[in-house]
Amino acid sequence: MDQATAQLLFEQGASLVFLDMPEGSEFGIDFNSWNVGAEFRGMKMIPPGVHFVYYSAIDRDKQAAPRSGFFHNFSKREILVKKWDPSIEDIKMDAVRPEELARFEESKKNMDRFLAPYPYESFKKWVSLTNHITPQILVDLQPECGIICAVAQFISEASTSQSRKRNAEIEAMEGDGGDQQSENKTRHSSAEDKLPSLKAAQGTRIRYSEIPTQKYPAGANPSEITKYSIDSSFQLETLQKRYKANPSGILGEIQFAFICFLVGQTYDSFEHWKQLVHLLCTSDEALHTYPKLFTDFIGMLHFQIREIPEDFFVDIVSQNNFLTTTLHELFSNLESQDVDATLRSRGLKFRQHLTEKFKWDFTSEPDEYAPVVVESAD
Structure with a gap:
């Protein structure tokens, strides 16, 4: 980080004061995590915008608990204070009293040496993976409790x-x-x-969009039923009603799910990410309706695929051949229609990149579309 950027972040960057975290616990923000020392009190010089903060306590045997975290849209010079509660082994959800927050603001210089600087060198990558996540998406999707847990929270009835x-x-x-x-x-x-009868703890579920089960319009004729049973455009159009004010909002939800499984380690988010990616890739008619949405979608996938760890990557590609099969449909739709020139160019360049980097074959039909040979009994 150059001196000018460091000075700007020092003056306008946000601070996260994280108190009473047990020594040796994991603390992380965005793509960076550390084991905290005895003098750790949080982080400073955080670039304004959306960030993901996460943590894992350790027990007496030095075993880490499942990861928990939360998204927060930091404003300029904001001071966010969180306190660790050893009785629940999690952060307290009670808001810090105004007078207490005022004391932190007054003692900012004294607190400075206990705050680690934000690792700015990874910020550009973070922005490329979260640029569609708006403050409203955070409000809509985060659990009511405010905490995203890697392991589902259950209570005994x-x-x-x-x-x-x-x-x-x-x-x-x-x-x-x-x-x-x-x-x-x-x-x-x-x-x-x-x-014991268990049920999910109230307010802990991430509030993802429900994938519409109705594939075709009410009163559709046989031709439309056949078309929309293959083309997911009607389902996408139904889902877009949630994001009427922001047509690219679905991309923010995809990014939210991606960060939750990549950084937050929630497997349910991985499944939701796959469902939304498949929905867009199989929406043929919608390519004409939302050319910019799909152009941005392809750019988003480019950055996401670069960041997927190898163990996840094997699962995504090999499990039912998900990614190659799904992208094959997207690329076929781009080639078979007279779509927006910018969208087609971006899509075909992306296909070339994947072919060269991963040796994926998008020219032959996937196995699931291959004709089935039925041998007749003699």
Whole structure:
């Protein structure tokens, strides 16, 4: 970082004060993470904009807990204060009182030596992967609790008189003995019935868009039903109603899901990312309706594929041949239609790049489209 940029960030950059984090815990922001020392109090010189902050506590055996984190849209010179609560092994969600925040602002210079500078060298890459995530998308998608957890949070439902009566009956049946077959039949079900009933903790779910299940318009004729069963454009158009004020909002949701699985380590986000990528890649008619959306989509995929770790990458490519099959449909649609020239050029250059870099073959039909040979019995 040059001196001018450092001075600008020092004057206008945001600060994250992160108090009482146990020594040795993981703390990270965007693509960078560290194990915190005894004097760690947070981070300074954070470029204004959207960032992802995450952390993992460690136990007495130095084992790290599953990662948790949150997105925050930092404004210029903002001071965000978070405190660690050892009783819940997570950050406190209570807002810092105004007078306490004022004390932090007054003692900023004294606090400065305890704050690590933001690693600006990776900021350009971060922006390329989050440029469609707006503050409104953060409001719409983040869980109500404000924290994104790598492991789903469940709570045990309280037992009822009916469930207790049923368990008592099962125990009585087991105590009476009976034939071996009856005992074997009830053993498995009784073990399951005795397990606590779990449900997702309220407010912890990421509020992703529901992928529309209706593939074609109401009252569609047979030709339209056939068309839209292959072309996902009607589903995309339905989904776009959520982003009526911002047509590229779906790209922000794709980026949000990508960061949540890449950095936040949430597998459900990986699945949602795949669903949205497949939806756009198989939307043929929409290429004419949203040429800029698809041009930006291709550019976004270019940056995302560069950052996917090898272990994830193997899964994305090999599991049902997802990525190559899905992109094959996108490239075929771009070639078979008279689409926007800029969009076609961007798409075909992207295909060439993938072919050269990964040796993927987009010229032959994927296996799932190959004709099925049925041998007749003699």
